[in-house]
Amino acid sequence: MEEQKQERYEDSHLYRIRHSAAHIMAQAVLEMFPDGKVTIGPPVENGFYYDFDLPRNLTPEDLEQIEKRMRQIIAGKFGFEKKVVSADEARKIFKDQPYKIELIDGLEKGGFDEYGNPLKEKPEISIYQQDTFTDLCRGPHVQNTKEIKPDAFKLMNVAGAYWRGDEHNKMLQRIYGTAWESKKDLENYLWQLEEAKKRDHRKLGKELEIFTFDEEVGPGLPLWLPNGGVMIEELEKLAKEMEEKAGYLRVRTPHLTKEDLFIRSGHLPYYAESMYPPMELEGVKYYVKPMNCPMHHKIFASKGRSYRDLPIRLAEYGTCYRYEKSGELFGLMRVRSLQMNDAHIYVSEDQFEQEFLSVVDLYLKYFKLFGIEKYVMRLSLHSKAGLGKKYVDNERLWLKTEEMVRNAMKNGNVPYVEAEDEAAFYGPKIDVQIWSVIGKEFSLATNQVDFAVPARFDLKFTNKEGVDEIPLCIHRAPLSTHERMIGFLIEHYAGNFPVWLSPEHVRVIPITDAQNEYAIQIVQQLRDQGIRVSADISAQRMNAKIRSAQLMKVPYMLVVGENEMKAGQVSLRVRDGSQQNNIALGDFIARAKDRIAKRSPEL
RNA sequence: GCCGACGUAGCUCAAUCGGCAGAGCACCCGCCUUGUAAGCGGGCGGUUAUGGGUUCGAUUCCCAUCGUCGGCUCCA
Known part of the structure; x- marks a missing residue:
């Protein structure tokens, strides 16, 4: 199917960018906390994270500092050097990093990979170094820090996370970051996040x-x-x-x-x-x-x-x-x-x-x-x-x-x-x-x-x-x-329910008080047909009434003024903004009932 | 449950360094009588989540509790 044609995320350049950004972040964090302990930092969907065991809690100001330092490291144009080492060599390199030692033990026994997942084969142990920072890592990474665009990544937040995802273990501090090929991609992603918040069910x-x-x-x-x-x-x-x-x-x-x-x-x-x-x-x-x-x-x-x-x-x-x-x-x-x-x-x-x-x-x-x-x-x-x-x-x-x-x-x-x-x-x-x-x-x-x-x-x-x-x-x-x-x-x-599922099918909107009676009559007729309907006879102007019906995402608005009242018609405004004038009420009822009965996605 | 952040009117948000708690919307009362996304004026609305503490004075600083949010763990 389609997935087979697509490049696997793990093989993509973006994956390497994110993985490498995690290492650069770890370097910046360790420089800030020389006694800090590092654990793991993989790429994830849309970005990466790295988990640390640090002497104090990180603040948003710390994140700014870390981000700044990351940009400096990137500007240094350091290569990512891979080296395969023995378990003993690795233990020497990471002698001050207990979490890494635990990982090395796991790798050596061939039991578990760095995320604690069981492995079938005994993996080789490799390290990656950029600038002054060395991490136990199977890679892959970018060739050089310059491949990461300084304006295409951002540290998002700090969160608690258990070591190896086990609630019995110590809670570490996880920094989440997002990283992209270009500034434009980053901006697009951040925009999407904002858009997503608008349709969050808690807000809507x-x-x-x-x-x-x-x-x-x-x-x-x-x-x-x-x-x-x-x-x-x-x-x-x-x-x-x-x-x-x-x-x-x-x-x-x-x-x-x-x-x-x-x-x-x-x-x-x-x-x-x-x-x-x-x-x-x-x-x-x-x-x-x-x-x-x-x-x-x-x-x-x-x-x-x-x-x-x-x-x-x-x-x-x-x-x-x-x-x-x-x-x-x-x-x-x-x-x-x-x-x-x-x-x-x-x-x-x-x-x-x-x-x-x-x-x-x-x-x-x-x-x-x-x-x-x-x-x-x-x-x-x-x-x-x-x-x-x-x-x-x-x-x-x-x-x-x-x-x-x-x-x-x-x-x-x-x-x-x-x-x-x-x-x-x-x-x-x-x-x-x-x-x-x-x-x-x-x-x-x-x-x-x-x-x-x-x-x-x-x-x-x-x-x-x-x-x-x-x-x-x-x-x-x-x-x-x-x-x-x-x-x-x-x-x-996004709150725009199909008609049958909409809490209110129809809002009748009289243009002036003179049509209030007519609006109420329409409500009665529709209600008799099993349609959920109300009339807005508030002291608002028509425009304001339409606005409030739109905000409540009511699928059908029936605007009635003097002309409609005389002719026994309605002007239909649909939630999508389209408009049909001079519709016989009976025709509208037929349309609404049809949509509701069929549970149609059409308005 | 754990780590962290946050909590001001029904809603969305202001309030300088600790010095009289404010706006818009909603709601209520008027005026306007209007043609497809906000007409105008007035009014009501607060023990600043709750309980303690520090202080002459706390929305502001500290502690606890409750709740929400971002994660972790867990899950329909």
Whole structure:
């Protein structure tokens, strides 16, 4: 496909520029803090970082100084010299750099590379030197510091980061920088960042009055404003329609359950950290549910099931509560109260592939509807090391179900990537990865196989031979949660929702008070047709009314003055700025109803 | 949870060195009666996140708590 034609980032000149800029930055930092310890500094998307262990915290003023010094180093036109060394030589060179020694040990054993990833082969150990600075590094770099344009890089910010990404390790100071081929590229990138901020769902969500947070209610607990309420209703309507067609059955379950249920499900040992602590009444502990599955399992178990009944698809927009750590909260994308587009599908093994693919098919239908194109389907697998800890200890079933998912995806011609050590505790899954406008990655939809929990609940159906069999369970959430989906959609559409999803379909704008009555009549007529509409009869001028409707991104504005009133017509202004005069009200209603009914992306 | 930054009216932001807390928008009341992105005037609105401390005096300096933001870790 297209990626194959493109040069790999790792092979690009830009990658070398960024990698080299990181080294130059490290030199500048070490000059400022001669006792500072360096760790690693790789290129990343759009730039690079370097992690340091320093005697004091860096300030924005420090960054300016470092940036200045970097420009001086660049101006020195130093070459990047590579040298392959033995582990002992390397240890001598980096005798005052404990983190480097740790890396050298890892390289020597052949166990791990500089980022802590396991390596298959024992790598050679190499160093790169520019000017006075030498770093343990496999490269590649630019030939000479002069290849880095002094006006095409910028240090962005300082952040904490754990050594080797492990929260049990020491926290280091990470400096992020961005670097480009030219000043123009840098400016373009910075402009894009500013543009992205404008469509940030946290900003737009407030401006469009979709949701709010209140300190007194609590962090991560969004309050849906009326406009958000409308969007939720629309999404649920959509889900119910689609699921009804696909043979799902709707169920409802309580927000609370006894501790026993989560002990039985096996969630508590894996999940207690992310659950609100229990409340105890009359000696019984109750938990607020972080997921719906155990209760759906109980519904499955509530009567005898035959193979003829399968697949059984139980769906619920259940409200769950998860105690996400405070620093993990992020607008609507990461919250503590959430409503999942949840369903659990119970299948026999031979039904699995078809059912799994029909779930994937459902995702793709939704993505097409929303025009979602930038995503990656990720097959999340277990890791051998995690068995019995993060994952149910049954390697045979892991390998088997992973292969089942792999086959399903291959047979369905659905492109995907594989990721080790990313599975759910009870089985492999397909996660749909998307990115927020500021570049944070999230799983939107998810489709998970569960080979472990049904057995714990004694779930069974009677097969053709009259023998009990344990069903597999597919957990799926194609529309994610209301919170994450709406957060994503706000950014995806930059607030310009398709008509059906817009909180307000139509704003009627009388030009003078004399048309207020007519405007109100129109509102009544539209409302009778199921159109969401309001009339702006404020004391503002028409221009101001149009402006406020535009700012709220209302798709249709009906401007009515004396002429329209006399003729029983409207002047239609569409959100995109286009305008059509002298339209019969009935014609407009037909157009709006058509767009809404079809969930059309057209205005 | 961890590292760092930040918190002023409903919103967006000012306030010199520690010296009477201000503007625009929104809202309310008037005037204007208007043709496709802001008509004009007036009014309301603050224990400067919360609680302590230093000081004659704190939005400003210090400490703690809460919250938000940038990352890390984690995740639907």
